[in-house]
Amino acid sequence: MKLTFFGHSAFQIETGGSLILIDPFITGNPLAESVVAADTLIPDAILVTHAHGDHWGDTAALAKRTGALVVANFEITQYLVREVGHQNVMAVNTGGGVELGWGKVTCTWARHSSSFPDGTYGGNPGGFMIETKAGCLYMAGDTSPFPDMAWLGEDYDIDVAVLPIGDCFTMGHEGSVRAAHMLNARRVVPCHYDTFRPIETDTDAWSKRMREAGQSPHVMRPGDTLEVAPTR
Ligand code: NI
Ligand code: MN
Numbered sequence: 694m695k696l697t698f699f700g701h702s703a704f705q706i707e708t709g710g711s712l713i714l715i716d717p718f719i720t721g722n723p724l725a726e727s728v729v730a731a732d733t734l735i736p737d738a739i740l741v742t743h744a745h746g747d748h749w750g751d752t753a754a755l756a757k758r759t760g761a762l763v764v765a766n767f768e769i770t771q772y773l774v775r776e777v778g779h780q781n782v783m784a785v786n787t788g789g790g791v792e793l794g795w796g797k798v799t800c801t802w803a804r805h806s807s808s809f810p811d812g813t814y815g816g817n818p819g820g821f822m823i824e825t826k827a828g829c830l831y832m833a834g835d836t837s838p839f840p841d842m843a844w845l846g847e848d849y850d851i852d853v854a855v856l857p858i859g860d861c862f863t864m865g866h867e868g869s870v871r872a873a874h875m876l877n878a879r880r881v882v883p884c885h886y887d888t889f890r891p892i893e894t895d896t897d898a899w900s901k902r903m904r905e906a907g908q909s910p911h912v913m914r915p916g917d918t919l920e921v922a923p924t925r
Pocket of ligand 2: 745747748835862885
């Protein structure tokens with residue numbers, strides 16, 4: 694599995710010939726625009742953690758142009774059907790998983806909020822546990838740490854946990870250390886930082902803090918790719 698970071702919370706997964714985008718905030722994302730253009734991406738699936746503009750991003754345009762399957766909560770999928778005219782959607786809700794051929798995606802809890810840029814209610818915010826033959830990836834979404842993460846750590850053999858670290862709107866450094874303890878992942882990749890002034894952060898300090906806590910931090914710069922090899 695190849696995991697590529699576009700900045701903020703936008704990631705791309707390539708696995709088994711499928712291309713999956715997560716929270717594709719590309720247009721207007723100062724970190725992403727220098728490394729990728731939304732109109733060059735041809736995803737098979739798009740996973741959206743919640744409806745905030747910095748995650749929903751280019752979802753409508755990408756879905757319309759490519760016909761990609763959009764996996765998100767019920768309210769987001771209904772918005773796509775109703776407001777965008779995009780029918781290829783798969784609604785999930787907290788704790789629910791769907792088998793998608795290239796892997797299984799399970800919707801996890803996130804302690805946050807969710808509304809569309811136009812103010813429409815965006816359902817519960819979430820995260821995704823993504824299980825593929827080439828490894829298990831946890832995308833926490835926008836959240837604080839929460840105790841159920843310990844269950845995720847027990848129930849899944851997580852290769853990479855992607856956690857927000859920018860503080861202000863999500864957990865910061867300390868919170869991500871607590872989350873990492875619970876998740877017990879082989880590697881921890883930070884996201885949701887440096888995009889805007891309120892979430893500027895020192896990733897070297899974060900890495901040091903993580904290593905001191907016995908974790909394996911892996912900072913990705915926008916455009917970076919991480920090869921995730923199967924460990925089982
Ligand atoms: Ni948000
Ligand atoms: Mn956000």
